[in-house]
Amino acid sequence: MSLIELANVGIQKLQPYVPGKSEADIQRELGLTEVIKLASNENPLGPSEKVKQAVTSALSDAHRYPDGAAVLLRDQVAALHQKESIKAEQITFGNGSSEILDLALRVFVGEGDEVIFSDHAFALYPLLTQASGATARPIPALPVESPMPYGHDLAGFLSAITKKTRLIFIANPNNPTGTWLNKDALYKFIQQVPENIIIVLDEAYYDYATSLENDYPNASAWLNEFPNLIVTRTFSKAYGLASFRVGYGLSSIEIADLMNRIRPPFNVNAYGQAAAIAALADSDYMQKSIEQNKRGLQALQVACNKLGLSYLPSAANFITIDFGVDAEKINNALLLDGVIVRSNAGYNLPTTLRVSIGTDTENQRFIDAITQHRTLFGK
Numbered sequence: 001m002s003l004i005e006l007a008n009v010g011i012q013k014l015q016p017y018v019p020g021k022s023e024a025d026i027q028r029e030l031g032l033t034e035v036i037k038l039a040s041n042e043n044p045l046g047p048s049e050k051v052k053q054a055v056t057s058a059l060s061d062a063h064r065y066p067d068g069a070a071v072l073l074r075d076q077v078a079a080l081h082q083k084e085s086i087k088a089e090q091i092t093f094g095n096g097s098s099e100i101l102d103l104a105l106r107v108f109v110g111e112g113d114e115v116i117f118s119d120h121a122f123a124l125y126p127l128l129t130q131a132s133g134a135t136a137r138p139i140p141a142l143p144v145e146s147p148m149p150y151g152h153d154l155a156g157f158l159s160a161i162t163k164k165t166r167l168i169f170i171a172n173p174n175n176p177t178g179t180w181l182n183k184d185a186l187y188k189f190i191q192q193v194p195e196n197i198i199i200v201l202d203e204a205y206y207d208y209a210t211s212l213e214n215d216y217p218n219a220s221a222w223l224n225e226f227p228n229l230i231v232t233r234t235f236s237k238a239y240g241l242a243s244f245r246v247g248y249g250l251s252s253i254e255i256a257d258l259m260n261r262i263r264p265p266f267n268v269n270a271y272g273q274a275a276a277i278a279a280l281a282d283s284d285y286m287q288k289s290i291e292q293n294k295r296g297l298q299a300l301q302v303a304c305n306k307l308g309l310s311y312l313p314s315a316a317n318f319i320t321i322d323f324g325v326d327a328e329k330i331n332n333a334l335l336l337d338g339v340i341v342r343s344n345a346g347y348n349l350p351t352t353l354r355v356s357i358g359t360d361t362e363n364q365r366f367i368d369a370i371t372q373h374r375t376l377f378g379k
């Protein structure tokens with residue numbers, strides 16, 4: 001008897017998600033000391049001092065279970081979304097927003113159903129869809145010549161809808177492309193999707209996007225109009241709390257209630273809750289993070305222009321650069337220099353690398369490294 005045959009069908013052929021390499025991995029593997037990581041779209045400023053203090057104080061209650069309903073955090077998140085008239089009961093907390101993506105699939109999707117998302121979209125969509133036993137319907141991305149190269153083709157999404165379609169994933173902006181959908185296009189799309197199809201709108205980079213693009217929508221303002229919409233947000237990126245694993249979904253009360261039925265009761269731990277509350281109150285940190293990102297993104301774009309390298313438009317804290325040749329050799333050369341970026345080979349974008357925006361020093365180090373290796377991409 002093979003244990004693999006006992007596993008659920010969707011899980012039998014699943015390849016696990018491979019995260020970016022850590023600084024420690026590269027230090028160990030290559031014996032390097034000065035390593036920088038621009039590979040996982042983390043906030044380069046490190047955690048805010050207020051977060052560190054809040055988490056330290058929370059240690060004295062380490063023997064207690066966390067608040068399973070995250071009441072204090074819920075109130076603060078509801079306050080953040082007050083202008084969109086969102087009630088506390090419309091919020092579902094997850095162990096990172098990734099967990100909300102999974103909860104949505106587990107509530108609404110099963111074997112025989114179809115799930116729609118774009119080619120080159122966030123890696124968890126195909127992975128979680130396959131695990132659910134449903135069939136993935138990847139939609140070809142917009143052509144590279146379009147104003148939003150490799151972006152989501154919403155017309156393509158609409159024409160792929162069938163009776164079996166149960167859920168649609170949209171990343172706005174998308175990882176790893178950085179491309180985004182503007183307000184009009186996204187709103188019109190949601191209006192045209194039948195009400196019995198759940199739309200999961202992943203806004204992991206919301207704070208960056210809204211600071212970079214004027215026509216970037218705040219879709220949480222549409223929730224009371226579309227009961228089939230779930231908007232996800234995270235504390236992992238601009239708030240600088242990736243290790244704490246806190247994210248949330250905003251939806252109709254009905255959807256929040258359904259997701260809550262299968263949510264593990266203590267999925268967001270006490271330190272994550274304390275950290276998120278402190279982060280929400282630290283507007284200086286958010287301001288600095290957004291400024292750092294704007295400046296860094298611009299510096300990398302200027303450097304690419306100088307080198308004659310093309311890159312995808314980005315409304316996030318990373319940039320996907322197209323080297324026009326197999327990017328693995330550039331990735332390897334950078335690793336030997338102690339600069340970790342993300343390969344996009346698994347995203348079927350093999351001539352590109354995704355580079356997270358770092359501190360000014362880190363960005364300059366990346367720029368110096370690619371300038372030094374310019375013959376590898378014929379520049």
Ligand SMILES: *Cc1c(COP(=O)(O)O)cnc(C)c1O
Binds near residue numbers: 099171242
């Ligand atoms: C980083 C990221 C997330 C966030 O994941 P968490 O589980 O909240 O850390 C979600 N969606 C996309 C597209 C991302 O890039």
